[in-house]
Amino acid sequence: MAKTAKTSRLSGFPEWLPAERLVEQHVIDVFREVAELHGFSGIETRAVEPLEQLLRKGEIDKEVYVLRRLHAEEGADDSGADASRTLGLHFDLTVPLARYVLEHQNDLVFPLRRFQIQKVWRGERPQVGRFREFYQADLDVIGQDSLPGHVEAEVAIVMAEILDRLPLPAFTIHANTRRLSEGFFRSIGLEDHAAVLRNLDKLPKIGPDKVRELLLSDAGASEEQAQACLDFASIRTRDASFAERVRELGGSGEMVEQGIAELTAVLERVEAAVPGVILADLSIARGLDYYTGTVFETFVAGHEALGSVCSGGRYDSLAADNRHTYPGVGLSIGLSRLVSRMLSADLARPARAVPTCVLVSVTDEEHRPASDAVARALRGRGISCEVAPTAAKFGKQIRYADRRGIPFVWFPGADGSDDEVKDIRTGEQVVADSAGWEPPAEDRCVQILAGQAGGEGGRA
């Protein structure tokens, strides 16, 4: 296809065709529906934040897109010298949430239950599965000064219900708690627990042998301690039996028992709500300086290389001012990355390419009002339809419906004869009345189906 200069695909900025967008919209709809069922309020924050806010987490500063007005005045807000007035696009929804909570704390009721589905931007070099613009879908419960521990399971349950309703292969939510890891490392005599966790976090990337070397050189472990840490990190159980194995490896003391109780409670509550998806996985570490309780990562069977599709956990300070501290529990789905995989691996597809259920044909332009009236009657009962753009021969109008993926063509009756409707997939044509005709339930709205690759049922 000869492209003109006016078109320009940009690497890292995904864009869907209308039929593909139906899948993305479905994922967004499911997220919102389940979140609202659990009493979460949707919010949106502005796309920009002052650059100095975005740079508080030093490690990602290279990824920020900075804005300037094209013809801004000299010395105006894009000089770059004054970071408090320079604006950048947000790269996640957590920094904006922290700012939103502080800014509106007197108008919010805590614990705040909020979900947020918005695009974020990162100026990274694009790679496969890495986008520069993508949807993130976040779910957080934020307390004022305190937040009960049972919220950790609650947020995981909502995410499990969301994933369970999507046409995905089996998924597993891997859970750990920081207290258990820290308590174990301390109880076998390793005081620099942060170093141990930092090294164990590299297991998926560099493997146990290299991690063992790091534990010896970096975390001050003996051969025996290093082995105990690797054994600890290899524990994965669907039930509370992880506890016995931790104790067998030498884990003991108050902190270990507290961690065991916490993780067991999370397993039991998630299992009761959405059976078969939660797994105790003591290798899960995640952002040490941020998370303070249960941490979660989620993997889709057969797509483990995609990495975690839903991650997060408990943090003790999302934000703070001189009056309050705001602890929270939050999980986040990299929605565009997930949708991109669902489309490219044919995990999901729309039953048809357009919302339209019925094309009302037009006998001749003079009779277009009759076709309009049929369409109006059908729409009045919630049936999506459009009227043929031209009064071409019926065969051509049927081919138009076929090309757009519209399943039914309606023929208004001429001179008092009955209307008829044709299912163009089967060829069946029947007499019909626009005041009462119903399409099959599955044709009323566009269903999102599991693709050929099989996305049936989300549970392991």
Add this chain to the structure above:
Amino acid sequence: MAKTAKTSRLSGFPEWLPAERLVEQHVIDVFREVAELHGFSGIETRAVEPLEQLLRKGEIDKEVYVLRRLHAEEGADDSGADASRTLGLHFDLTVPLARYVLEHQNDLVFPLRRFQIQKVWRGERPQVGRFREFYQADLDVIGQDSLPGHVEAEVAIVMAEILDRLPLPAFTIHANTRRLSEGFFRSIGLEDHAAVLRNLDKLPKIGPDKVRELLLSDAGASEEQAQACLDFASIRTRDASFAERVRELGGSGEMVEQGIAELTAVLERVEAAVPGVILADLSIARGLDYYTGTVFETFVAGHEALGSVCSGGRYDSLAADNRHTYPGVGLSIGLSRLVSRMLSADLARPARAVPTCVLVSVTDEEHRPASDAVARALRGRGISCEVAPTAAKFGKQIRYADRRGIPFVWFPGADGSDDEVKDIRTGEQVVADSAGWEPPAEDRCVQILAGQAGGEGGRA
């Protein structure tokens, strides 16, 4: 309220509280639902376009936000010298649509029926009602090389149905066609019809006396011709009677009669679909170099100073390459501006501030699983609920529900006794079973109601 350095409201970047967001979400939902009922496909385009694309419409180049990566390499894509590689945020959804249509023309079926609801950015100086980041909601039908005239009425009908479903005061869609204006000016001897239209376009701002002066000095009109133009522009009729008045003023000839036929057809079709909203208003001019057929502007009664809330029309070339030209008809709602007015003027408000219908109370932490089970049963039947965050005294749990705006509090029965549910608005408390209890229909989901200022019924 003492603000810390971390919070910073930005002028021109609106942000809603959770309850306000429910109103915005409702407007978006209604737009999408009606558009899909008419067989329009939703798409989204990336937020960025190459700067050179954004600058094709010279007149708004000052408003563009340009992006650069914070730590971009020397000579990389943010040098500014190479406009083809510099990216800017889109300032409307029309430039991206033109690019999308050309880029995906082989994968799209024409006429393309698309709606698009996305944020756009303009680096203008913020004023009252002017935002730097705002939602725009567009509806367009795009043909390949040709597009039938009846689409002009069709797009107006969809927009009328959308506005009609919103809690707004009466609204009126003002329509005109360029052919009628041009034909009239020519038939009274004014050849520079573009200049006449350009001057008439200033009527709302500078009034008839100043426009008369301009018609004399700028458009070469005689006193009599200027008066005829002003009389022409003052014609406003709900029905086809505008035609007689145009002829009385001296309008004649093929172009005038064609314009009359076109505008009459639009009036009749819109009136048949959504009675009482369409008005022939021969003062409507709009972007001369762009629109080529019917043009529309929409005003809300009592809020005329807000300007047109929904505008657009027919254009003969959205985009073109060496094989095809893409004509279209499009209308656009400035959604954030409309929602902002709905909120500030109390035209609409949510029946409650949160999606939650029921707060399930917790007797004590040991019995939290019983409360979880009640919530699960209610959610299974689509009733939004949350479980109380702490097992405080029931009075405190009820006050928590009240503060959040949750209408019902559920009390799980202890030791085999029945569950009960209380409507905290009336105080009424009844025995209930989580497997079958139903809230009143109006409490199931959050209704968006007309506010005190009265937004009942959208038709004039």
